[in-house]
Amino acid sequence: MTATPPARVTIKDVAARAGVSKGAVSLAFNQKPGLSQATRDRIFRAARELGWAPSPTARTLAGSRVDVVGLAVCRPARLLGLEPFYMEFISGVESVLVERSCSLLLRLVRSPDEETGLMESWWRGRQIGGSILVDFRADDPRPAVAQRLGLPVVAVGHPTLTGGLTSVWTDDATAVTEAVRYLAALGHRRIARVGGAAALGHTSIRTTAFDEAVRTLEPAGRAWQVATDFSGDAGARATRSLLTAAPADRPTAIVYDNDIMAVAGLSVAAEMGLRVPDDVSLLAWDDSQLCRLTHPTLSAMSHDVHGFGAEVARTLFGAITGEGPGSHPVATPVLTPRGSTAPP
Amino acid sequence: MTATPPARVTIKDVAARAGVSKGAVSLAFNQKPGLSQATRDRIFRAARELGWAPSPTARTLAGSRVDVVGLAVCRPARLLGLEPFYMEFISGVESVLVERSCSLLLRLVRSPDEETGLMESWWRGRQIGGSILVDFRADDPRPAVAQRLGLPVVAVGHPTLTGGLTSVWTDDATAVTEAVRYLAALGHRRIARVGGAAALGHTSIRTTAFDEAVRTLEPAGRAWQVATDFSGDAGARATRSLLTAAPADRPTAIVYDNDIMAVAGLSVAAEMGLRVPDDVSLLAWDDSQLCRLTHPTLSAMSHDVHGFGAEVARTLFGAITGEGPGSHPVATPVLTPRGSTAPP
DNA sequence: GCACCTCACTGAACCGGTAAAGTCTCTATT
DNA sequence: AATAGAGACTTTACCGGTTCAGTGAGGTGC
Incomplete structure (x- = not known):
């Protein structure tokens, strides 16, 4: 992978122009002691005039930092x-x-x-x-x-x-718990969660916390959980399967592990003739602008990403x-x- | 920015183990002529045994490619x-x-x-x-x-x-034209476009092509165009302002420059009590999975990104x-x- | 039998920096 | 006045590769 190399200005040119050795230029550019202020200034001026900046590649090779x-x-x-x-x-x-x-x-x-x-x-x-x-x-x-x-x-x-x-x-566990408590406070007791990829660690943390949170509600609630691959399609499928049960036997609220799936869930509800939030409440995660674009807008656990x-x-x-x-x-x-x- | 440097295996180690000079190792790894097959093999074996790979940094410095x-x-x-x-x-x-x-x-x-x-x-x-x-x-x-x-x-x-x-x-111009022709074939003559950032070149190409396409319809159509910043909010605002006109004086179809804005438009239509696609047709751009998640699903100009x-x-x-x-x-x-x- | 080539490989210079050791000058100390 | 020490630089040796001018061995032609 070669091409016309850029016009090279090296530390040597700067050193020559400032009338010092390249070691001195190196010292100046690494803010190390051992140079008078006047020399430092000369060096920086020369560098500026030549448009020089130290080569990260050479620096790296020489054993210092990697940027x-x-x-x-x-x-x-x-x-x-x-x-x-x-x-x-x-x-x-x-x-x-x-x-x-x-x-x-x-x-x-x-x-x-x-x-x-x-x-x-x-x-x-x-x-x-x-x-x-x-x-x-x-x-x-x-x-x-x-x-x-x-x-x-x-x-x-x-x-x-x-x-x-x-x-x-x-703290995903706390956030999940908070989400469940909020839905419970609204009166929900049959709560589902459409989770992310089961292999991911934070998914299992949320899964455990969700179970625990729903179980300890007063009066106790009923929980459903589904794992997905985070895709909208999977979110739609999960929602569909959750909502096809008889009204008394399906969740009244669903929590999603990201916002894409929540959007998908919203559209599944509409397709099934269910009103959101009257028939079913939806709660998204990782609040992005998307949550404000749907109709109705999506409640979410938001997060300064x-x-x-x-x-x-x-x-x-x-x-x-x-x-x-x-x-x-x-x-x-x-x-x-x-x-x-x-x-x- | 320093840290424990990695355990270094260098070309020298490989050369020593293969019983050749480092130049030879370099030749082998750059597929250059001048080595017998037997030596090449020895070198590669030594490299494999030591787990060595040439350092891109050093290669770059030495004046060859940048990866x-x-x-x-x-x-x-x-x-x-x-x-x-x-x-x-x-x-x-x-x-x-x-x-x-x-x-x-x-x-x-x-x-x-x-x-x-x-x-x-x-x-x-x-x-x-x-x-x-x-x-x-x-x-x-x-x-x-x-x-x-x-x-x-x-x-x-x-x-x-x-x-x-x-x-x-x-070819954005052709795509825009195709979009307009499609909507026209459905019977639309009052067509709007919610475009992207006006400063962007491809936006103006689309803008021009859109005007031209609507103008040359037979019978001629009427065009609206709005520039946005590509955000969902801007798409929502634009849609709202397009759709608030009297029914006879507003577009019956809207083309969006990305899918986020189309999603936003969809929700604005719902919020205004307009049915999609009966009252207004929407067409998205840069088809992503999102377009299949809404209800109704979004028609789009799709593109193998x-x-x-x-x-x-x-x-x-x-x-x-x-x-x-x-x-x-x-x-x-x-x-x-x-x-x-x-x-x- | 000798000059000439080719092939396979080595050695040293170089890329553009950093860093540690060395040199020189000037000042302070005793 | 001799000595030490500090300050301001310079010198030199790398870093880990690439490249190119050798070098020596073996083969070929005459």
Whole structure:
């Protein structure tokens, strides 16, 4: 992969123009002591005049920092595009990276093994200085690999899932409980949840919390739960099957694990002649703009995804600069009631 | 940004184990002539045993290829997350990059100037071997910058917008015309279009084509056009204002520039008590799964975004390997009728 | 039997930086 | 006045590859 190389200005040119050695230029640009202010100024001026900036490649090779962080995402592209979550998350990450003039190396992978392989080659090839790990599963191989490699990472997920890695997480259990309590307060006792991919750790956390929350209602409620692949189609199928039972034997409220499925659920209800929220209440998750575009609008557990991404990036910088492992909870999603929830 | 460096295996180790010089290892790994098959085999075996792969950083510094391509996206994060387009596009790009073990450097920027600055520093710092340019505007500064730098790029957009750069594009004018013809064939003569950001080049192409298409209907039709920022809210506002006119004085069909706005339009129609498609037909663009989740389902101009991304990546490799500028049209979006369009 | 080639491979320079050790000058100390 | 020490730089050795000018062995032609 070659092409006309860019016109090269190197540290040597800057050094020559400033009348110093290249070591001096290096010192100046790394804010290290050992230069007079006057020399520093001369060097910076020369650099500015030549339009020079140190080459990250050479810096990396010479053994200092790597200004790139990695992110591999393991979900089918078809679903990724639909989940507003990721782009929003990435933009939050970027907002912090930019301040440190860091870049994001993104890769879509098809399996956790491909991901660990990628991390290993990125890290050994010094392509990244650290990595963000998302979508943890039960017995996820990544904590072990990260440990073995000594790769600085931040895991997005509850500490019970992330095997001792530094983690940033939202309290899904509490949020699920809050959602159930809210629906219960409206009078619902037959509550369903259309969950995400069963293999994902945060899905099982939500599943457990949901069961517990519905079971401990006073008077006790009845719970249904379905696992999906997060796609709208799956959400529609799940909703359809939940709502085809006899009126007395079906849920009066449904909680969805993302907003796409909630939108799909809304349309299934309409197709079945059920009114939302009169006949059935729907509650979405990962509140995006989409929830305000439907009719009725969707109540949702909303969540500052951008800020979440930013916190992840900040934590990653901590890990890269040697901070020990830690657990960083961020704000629990909060309930945003809109038009899709009402008393049964 | 330092951390425990990875355990390093270098070309020297491989050379030692294979009993050759490091030059020989380099020759073997770059498939260059000058080595016997036996030696080649020994080298590869040694590399495999040590788990070595050449360091892209060192390779880059030594003046050969750069295995990274850049992509800067200049849209507010809030909108990006919602547009299924980008993630799908990126996944298409990735599908080709992966074959060449290339990575994607992604950055969200806030202005075209920030983008040109980024391209320049990425290129001069040899961080990228080429770049993908999206969202062209009138008088876009990027073609000039790319030329000046000699940066291999591929521009996503119609050749009239991309100033002589190698371009990959879909024929928006034809697609718009087809959309209008379809609606006209159903009997619509009062047709509106809720367009995207006016500053974007492809928006104005569509705007012009739409006017032309409606004007030349037989009998002639009446056209409305509104520019938005692609957000669902803007789509909702536009729809509301189009539909509040007296029945005889409002459009009977509306075309949207993306699917989010079409979803929003659908909900506005419902909120206003208008039935879709009986009272008003809606037609979306950039068909994603979302269009099948609404009720009624949304007819759309659909488009193989993944394949589009792949073609862009392939074209970029062409540009990087020195192919001259060229124009690469890809398949025109095709009409996918669903439940939101019918005779007026 | 000798010059000439080719083939397979080595050695050293280089890419653009960083970092540690070395040099030189000037000031403060005793 | 001799000595130490600090400050301001320079020198040099890498980092992990690529590249290119050798080098030596073996084969060919005459």
